[in-house]
Amino acid sequence: MAALPDATRGRLLYGGDYNPEQWPESVWPEDIRLMREAGVNLATVGVFSWARLEPRPGAREFGWLDRVLDLLHEGGIDVCLATPTASPPPWMGARHPETLPRDEHGRTVWYGSRNHFCASSRVYRDYARRITEDLARRYGSHPALRLWHVNNEYGTHCWCDGSAAHFREWLQERYDTLGALNEAWGTAFWSQRYDSWEEIIPPRRAQYLNNPAQQLDFHRFTSDALLGCFTAERDVLAAHSPDIPVTTNFMPLFSGQDGWAWASEEDVVSVDVYPDPRAGWEDAAGAPHGALVQDLTRSQARGPWLLMEQAAGPVNWRGVNHPKPDGLMRLWSLQAVARGADGICFFQWRQSRQGSEKFHSAMLPHAGEHSRLFRQVRALGSELTRLTDVVGDQVPAGIALLHDWESWWADGQDGRPSAGLDYPATLTAWYQALWEQNLTCDFAHPEATLDGYRLVVIPHLYLLTDAALDNLTAYVRAGGTLICGFFTGVADADDRIREGGVDSRLRLLLGLTTVHEWWPLDEDASVRLDNGARGTVWSEDLETDTATTLAVYAEGELAGRPALTRHTFGTGVALYVSTLLERPALRTLLADAAAAAGVLPVLPGAPAGVEAVRRGPLLFLLNHNREPVTVPLPQPGTDVLTGTRHEEEVTLDRYGVAALRS
Ligand code: GLA
Numbered sequence: 001m002a003a004l005p006d007a008t009r010g011r012l013l014y015g016g017d018y019n020p021e022q023w024p025e026s027v028w029p030e031d032i033r034l035m036r037e038a039g040v041n042l043a044t045v046g047v048f049s050w051a052r053l054e055p056r057p058g059a060r061e062f063g064w065l066d067r068v069l070d071l072l073h074e075g076g077i078d079v080c081l082a083t084p085t086a087s088p089p090p091w092m093g094a095r096h097p098e099t100l101p102r103d104e105h106g107r108t109v110w111y112g113s114r115n116h117f118c119a120s121s122r123v124y125r126d127y128a129r130r131i132t133e134d135l136a137r138r139y140g141s142h143p144a145l146r147l148w149h150v151n152n153e154y155g156t157h158c159w160c161d162g163s164a165a166h167f168r169e170w171l172q173e174r175y176d177t178l179g180a181l182n183e184a185w186g187t188a189f190w191s192q193r194y195d196s197w198e199e200i201i202p203p204r205r206a207q208y209l210n211n212p213a214q215q216l217d218f219h220r221f222t223s224d225a226l227l228g229c230f231t232a233e234r235d236v237l238a239a240h241s242p243d244i245p246v247t248t249n250f251m252p253l254f255s256g257q258d259g260w261a262w263a264s265e266e267d268v269v270s271v272d273v274y275p276d277p278r279a280g281w282e283d284a285a286g287a288p289h290g291a292l293v294q295d296l297t298r299s300q301a302r303g304p305w306l307l308m309e310q311a312a313g314p315v316n317w318r319g320v321n322h323p324k325p326d327g328l329m330r331l332w333s334l335q336a337v338a339r340g341a342d343g344i345c346f347f348q349w350r351q352s353r354q355g356s357e358k359f360h361s362a363m364l365p366h367a368g369e370h371s372r373l374f375r376q377v378r379a380l381g382s383e384l385t386r387l388t389d390v391v392g393d394q395v396p397a398g399i400a401l402l403h404d405w406e407s408w409w410a411d412g413q414d415g416r417p418s419a420g421l422d423y424p425a426t427l428t429a430w431y432q433a434l435w436e437q438n439l440t441c442d443f444a445h446p447e448a449t450l451d452g453y454r455l456v457v458i459p460h461l462y463l464l465t466d467a468a469l470d471n472l473t474a475y476v477r478a479g480g481t482l483i484c485g486f487f488t489g490v491a492d493a494d495d496r497i498r499e500g501g502v503d504s505r506l507r508l509l510l511g512l513t514t515v516h517e518w519w520p521l522d523e524d525a526s527v528r529l530d531n532g533a534r535g536t537v538w539s540e541d542l543e544t545d546t547a548t549t550l551a552v553y554a555e556g557e558l559a560g561r562p563a564l565t566r567h568t569f570g571t572g573v574a575l576y577v578s579t580l581l582e583r584p585a586l587r588t589l590l591a592d593a594a595a596a597a598g599v600l601p602v603l604p605g606a607p608a609g610v611e612a613v614r615r616g617p618l619l620f621l622l623n624h625n626r627e628p629v630t631v632p633l634p635q636p637g638t639d640v641l642t643g644t645r646h647e648e649e650v651t652l653d654r655y656g657v658a659a660l661r662s
Contacts (some may be wrong), residue, residue, distance in 0.1 A: 010391050012345025012384045013306065015042035015077070020068050021052045022352055030066065031350060032075035039381025042078050042343065046135075047152050048114065050084035051636050054131055056091060062138055073144035080247075080345075081145055083233050086127040086152035086408050087114040091129060099124040102653035104205040109158075113356070118158040119225040120166035130514040132233045132577070133240075140241035147268065148246040149308075150233045154226045155256040159202045163225070168197050170221045184494040185213040198307065213415045215493045219409040223258045231648055233264055249308040250300075252293040253424055255412070258405040260445045263300035271297040272309035272347070273336065287611065287624045288432040290332055291339060295395075295431075299443040304392055307336045309347040311372050313361030321359070321624060326372075327655030330380050331622055334657045337387055338613040338620035340395045344384065375436060384487035387659060393616025398599035399441035400453040401431060407446075407463040410495045418520030420537050421487070423460065426580060430459035430485065433586035438601040438612040439594050450475045457483045457590070460580075464489040469505040475572030476509055481597040483589070484510060486538045486578050487518065501540075510576045511547030511567030515540050519558055522526070525578065529563050530554040533588075535579025539563070542578055550575075564589075607631060610652070619660045623652035636660045 014034070020028055024434055035043065046053070053061055072079055093100045093111035109116055117124045124234045125474040131151075133373060139145055164458040173348050192211055194200055203210040203218050229251040240370045245267030250259060252273050263269045273293050275286035297305045312329055314321040333344045351362035362551045408423045434457075442453070446468035450456055456475060461468075469489065476482050489506040491497055500507060501515025521527060526534040531551040539558055547567040552560055562629040565576045573596075581589060594600070602619070603612035609625040619637060623629050630651045636662030638645045650658050 001149070001445045006500060010388050011041065012337065012387055012391060013042040013078075013345065014038075014381050014384050015040040015080075015343075015349070016044065017047055017309065017345035017348035018043035018045050018068075018072075019048065019348060019350070019352070020045070021049055022354070023350065025064075025067070027350075027444065028071055031364075032071055032077065033373075034364055035077055035349070036514065037348070037369075038374070038378045039385065040077055040349070040363075042080055042146065042345065043072055043349065044080040044082060044149055044345065045072070046084055047082040047149065048084060048087045049082075050087055050131065051089035052136075052631075053084060054089060057095070057127075058432070060134060062134075065139075067462055069139060069142050069144050071143070074527075077144070078146040079142070079144040080147040080149045081135065081142075082149040083128070083132045083151060083237075085117070085132070085150070085229070085233065086154075088117055088124065088127070092124070096121075096123045098160070098162055099127075100251075101156055102160040102163075104203070105254060106159065106204065111277065115153075115156050115531035117155060117156060118160055118162055119222070120158065120160075120163045122162075125229060125368070126244060128229065129232060129236060133235045136240035140237070140244065145241070145244055148234075148237045148241070148244055150230055150246060150248040153249055153251050153272065154230060155251060157222050157256070159204050159575055166225060167202050167218065167221050168200050170224060171200060171217065172197060174217070177207045184496075185211055185217075186302075186494075187211070187495065192530065194282060209415050211536060212410070212415065214477065215413055216406070216410050216495050220406065222260070223256070223261065223405070223585050226257060228261055229267065230262070234265065239293065242396060242634050247306065247308070250297070252289075253296065253427075255408055255424075259296070259300055260405070268306055269297055269301035270306035270308035273307060273332075274309075274311060274315060276506065285432075287332070287335065287622075288435045289428065290335055291435050291611065292428060292431045294339035294341065295334050295397075296443045298395060300539070304340050304342040305343070306343040307333075307341045308345050310336075310345075311361050312363050312377060313365065314359070315361070316357055316359040323361070323373075325626075325655070326376070327653070329376055330383070331624070331655040331657055333380055334383075334387075334620065334659070335611065335613075335622050337384070337390065338395075338611075338615050338618075338622065338659075340615065342391055344380070381403045381573050383641055389640065389661065390616040390618055391479060393475055395440060395615045397440040397442040398453060398549070398597075399434065399455045399457065399594060400444040400450060401434075401441050402458045402461060403443045404446050404461055404463070404468075404494070406409060407461045410491060411460075411462040417518045418538065420520060420523055422537075426460045426485070426537070429580060429583065430457060430586065430590075433583055433590050433609070436583070436608075437587055437591055438603050438606055439590065440602055440613060448473050453480070454599050455481045455483070455594050458485055458488050460485045461488045463491045463493065463495065464506070465493045469503055473509050473569075476572035476574050479571040479623075481572060481593055482509070483572045483593055484576050485572065486540060486580065509567070509569050509574050510565065511545050511569070511574070512565065512576065513543040513545040515542050515578075517541045521579075526582065527556050527558070529579075529585075530553045531585075532565070533585030534582045536562065536582060537580040542576075547576070603631070603634065617661055619662070621658045621660065622648065623654065623656045626654050628653050633660070635662050
């Protein structure tokens with residue numbers, strides 16, 4: 001992973017998507033003036049400019065972009081230059097309908113919006129390569145260029161004939177023989193055996209449930225097909241400007257890409273953070289959701305990362321779109337810095353007056369430079385210059401949460417024991433129980449090396465590969481502490497059920513003889529445990545072998561059966577939790593296990609709603625409460641944001657932040 005472009009200059013990046021093609025050129029000098037006033041030092045240009053750059057096949061109109069880059073450079077603003085390949089011009093779809101995606105029913109997904117490309121289309125890929133090559137040639141050594149931004153939020157799916165042919169190639173590579181594919185997909189079931197590669201299609205709309213192993217492979221294939229588009233553009237850019245890092249912006253906690261595989265192909269990992277659509281701005285879930293995405297991105301990056309997009313105010317894609325109250329945009333931006341971001345950017349710089357996002361907020365709103373929002377944007381830009389101490393620094397974490405996109409895909413299919421299984425919700429519940437106690441964690445792939453983590457937590461990984469099981473076994477044997485959540489290690493990499501309820505290696509590790517049956521709980525139902533905790537979503541009929549039972553189910557069909565177990569294995573400990581505990585119990589479980597493993601909260605006893613994170617030399621305190629709060633300090637410190645020295649305590653305003661240096 002290359003360093004972020006400005007790490008050596010010792011400043012945090014600040015800026016946003018800049019779409020000057022939506023405005024007359026007479027507006028551009030004002031943009032530069034106001035960007036400078038706001039402290040903007042990075043503008044992401046050209047994300048949706050393809051039709052402007054290539055108005056007809058093969059034509060090139062670069063003059064306007066030359067002027068934009070020169071103006072930005074003269075203004076001292078660096079450029080994150082995008083390849084425009086997320087939104088092909090209408091002529092491409094009109095002339096080459098095979099570039100347009102088709103949905104599961106075979107219906108065309110038309111142009112007239114964006115993201116209308118089939119990742120497997122040779123025609124699309126050729127046009128994408130050529131415009132990328134010409135951009136790289138023309139701007140690869142432009143003095144304003146700091147970062148390449150490929151495409152935008154990759155995430156399309158396509159079930160067309162071109163994708164089918166590409167899928168078959170991908171499958172041949174993976175399985176080599178048709179026999180191996182038939183075995184992996186379990187095609188003996190429902191007479192699905194394939195007799196020739198040509199018969200294989202993507203899992204299109206069928207009469208009843210699709211083959212789950214085929215669906216899982218289609219997820220893998222789609223992620224790889226899109227990644228192929230990314231790496232093809234990346235390689236062109238790298239060939240022309242080897243010193244300029246390349247990124248593509250991820251969506252937050254998005255299931256459409258294997259984020260581990262993708263991140264390893266990027267020079268800089270970047271993400272767009274918009275709170276979970278299930279939560280509102282004012283909803284308490286916004287802050288932990290942001291923290292989760294930020295910690296995941298830092299883990300993907302193995303260090304500093306870039307917040308490529310967030311909203312300065314309201315978005316336009318919820319039912320009701322609220323502005324952010326005073327302080328919230330700053331709070332969530334500084335949360336990202338605290339959790340490892342070396343740059344804070346927005347969608348977008350100037351609010352559009354036309355198009356589908358004209359009601360989406362921007363740094364410079366319709367209300368102009370004297371607006372409340374722009375004042376806050378300016379203030380944030382100035383504050384970020386006081387946080388140079390953390391640029392390039394790490395966020396120490398003693399806990400790893402294991403997360404795997406493949407397991408998410410396998411887990412999210414139809415025909416499961418419960419439609420209430422919700423992978424991101426379960427992951428979030430466990431994460432939030434750590435976050436609420438200021439126990440900092442990283443995320444890790446289940447096959448990743450876990451050395452250095454004192455506590456490893458698996459909220460729920462239905463699919464665990466043999467390599468992952470060996471990894472977990474070695475980790476605990478060598479003295480690690482593992483907490484394993486329900487319905488984990490049930491299937492192998494082909495979504496084939498491992499016998500005995502969960503895999504035998506995991507049972508050995510957990511000290512369980514078997515899991516007799518899954519007993520999912522109804523929506524809104526819960527079950528009491530004899531230690532006073534309540535479980536939701538799920539319960540299991542377990543039989544222990546060498547494990548100790550810490551709590552049993554206290555009611556219902558499983559009354560008296562083990563719910564929570566503990567097992568010493570090698571020199572380590574493995575706990576099993578067969579239900580989704582409600583948060584108070586989850587917090588206690590995690591706090592106790594963390595303390596026993598020698599991991600302490602960043603700020604023990606911090607008031608509720610106060611997030612405490614250490615990054616480099618600074619202790620960040622973030623008040624997510626809507627009223628002021630006083631936080632006792634473990635040692636005196638100076639708030640680098642205000643210059644004020646605090647001896648024993650610091651009072652944070654509503655949505656207030658302190659960044660303390662001791
Ligand atoms: C995404 C896109 C942007 C914009 C925002 C709106 O993050 O990348 O182009 O559409 O959503 O929230």
